[in-house]
Amino acid sequence: MTSQANGNGGFACEPAPSSETSIPCPCCGGMLTPAMVREIVRAAREAEAEPKGEGAAPSARLAAGAMVIDPHAHMISRTTDDYEAMARAGVVAVIEPAFWLGQPRTSAGTYLDYLSLIAGFERFRAGQFGIRHYCTIGLNPKEANNEELAEAVMEILPRFAVKEGVVAVGELGYDEQTALEDRYLRAQIELAKDYELPIMVHTPHRDKKRGTLRTMDVLAEHGFDPGRCVIDHNNEETVEDVLERGYWVAFSIYPETKMGNERMTEIVRRYGPERLIVDSACDWGVSDPLAVPKTARLMAERGIDPEAIRAVTYANALSAYGLNGEMREEHWLDPAPIDQRTLYQGNSVLRGGQTPVIRTPGRPADLRIT
Numbered sequence: 001m002t003s004q005a006n007g008n009g010g011f012a013c014e015p016a017p018s019s020e021t022s023i024p025c026p027c028c029g030g031m032l033t034p035a036m037v038r039e040i041v042r043a044a045r046e047a048e049a050e051p052k053g054e055g056a057a058p059s060a061r062l063a064a065g066a067m068v069i070d071p072h073a074h075m076i077s078r079t080t081d082d083y084e085a086m087a088r089a090g091v092v093a094v095i096e097p098a099f100w101l102g103q104p105r106t107s108a109g110t111y112l113d114y115l116s117l118i119a120g121f122e123r124f125r126a127g128q129f130g131i132r133h134y135c136t137i138g139l140n141p142k143e144a145n146n147e148e149l150a151e152a153v154m155e156i157l158p159r160f161a162v163k164e165g166v167v168a169v170g171e172l173g174y175d176e177q178t179a180l181e182d183r184y185l186r187a188q189i190e191l192a193k194d195y196e197l198p199i200m201v202h203t204p205h206r207d208k209k210r211g212t213l214r215t216m217d218v219l220a221e222h223g224f225d226p227g228r229c230v231i232d233h234n235n236e237e238t239v240e241d242v243l244e245r246g247y248w249v250a251f252s253i254y255p256e257t258k259m260g261n262e263r264m265t266e267i268v269r270r271y272g273p274e275r276l277i278v279d280s281a282c283d284w285g286v287s288d289p290l291a292v293p294k295t296a297r298l299m300a301e302r303g304i305d306p307e308a309i310r311a312v313t314y315a316n317a318l319s320a321y322g323l324n325g326e327m328r329e330e331h332w333l334d335p336a337p338i339d340q341r342t343l344y345q346g347n348s349v350l351r352g353g354q355t356p357v358i359r360t361p362g363r364p365a366d367l368r369i370t
């Protein structure tokens with residue numbers, strides 16, 4: 001076939017030679033030649049002709065137009081192309097966790113503006129592309145080590161805890177596991193309790209296992225209900241402990257790294273879908289905003305049960321982050337119309353002369369891949 005089978009047994013839309021006519025792929029925006037389109041149509045017909053149910057080809061068993069949620073996406077670092085590609089791939093909602101910016105903030109003022117951005121303009125921007133946007137608020141572990149900044153941020157957090165679209169306190173946890181990180185982790189667990197918010201935990205990239213166990217111990221010391229807490233960035237080393245203690249267990253799928261979608265598929269096969277959540281953690285680094293739909297598709301190809309795929313790429317995230325009532329399925333099942341003429345504090349997502357998109361987002365199942 002003309003499109004290349006990639007290492008996942010999937011399909012990669014290769015750039016077409018400039019001499020050939022080509023059209024953009026609706027899933028990834030890569031260019032498709034007429035020959036590639038013919039191949040896709042042929043494969044689709046074949047799948048249709050195959051028996052359904054027992055013995056059906058796995059890819060044929062994944063519901064067309066399946067919806068996914070990416071519950072960990074730092075969208076302020078992503079482009080409008082990313083939003084468009086995510087919407088086409090079936091992403092109906094994203095959660096933007098408060099985190100650091102790649103370099104330390106120098107004052108609480110920039111923190112305040114950041115929190116207003118993820119709870120305000122970014123929410124608006126996502127909506128302009130048909131994606132519902134929520135966020136978590138919190139002082140991240142790295143910046144907890146700047147005591148003066150940390151104290152000032154703790155002062156401003158309560159006013160954001162009650163804002164529309166805020167679904168949890170996070171990302172909390174440890175980075176280097178210092179005394180200051182410990183102090184502000186505990187203070188923010190109490191904040192989450194006071195405002196009846198769930199918690200999103202970022203487990204450290206170094207010394208992950210010890211950091212993860214320690215975070216869960218601290219949560220337990222504060223009597224925080226594990227059923228209201230998502231522990232993120234897990235791997236095979238941490239999954240069992242986190243599941244055993246009753247937490248939601250999230251996995252960030254980074255391209256070409258330790259926790260890729262191949263391994264995620266094996267984890268779901270081994271542990272089942274209960275309380276497992278897949279996310280992309282896409283940010284300003286090398287990451288993939290389509291990691292969740294791509295993982296869903298790979299799981300389907302590998303014969304994972306469609307209900308299990310739905311649980312780990314959609315339903316579990318909705319259950320965990322829907323706990324305080326801010327995130328509700330009706331937001332995307334019965335969405336507000338997209339109207340790119342809308343302004344946010346006088347600003348638009350359009351630039352000089354661009355034609356605004358005005359339509360009902362709904363669910364363009366014909367465009368969705370999983």
Ligand SMILES: [Zn+2]
Nearest residue numbers: 171202203233
């Ligand atoms: Zn994180």
Ligand SMILES: [Zn+2]
Nearest residue numbers: 097099171281
């Ligand atoms: Zn993050």
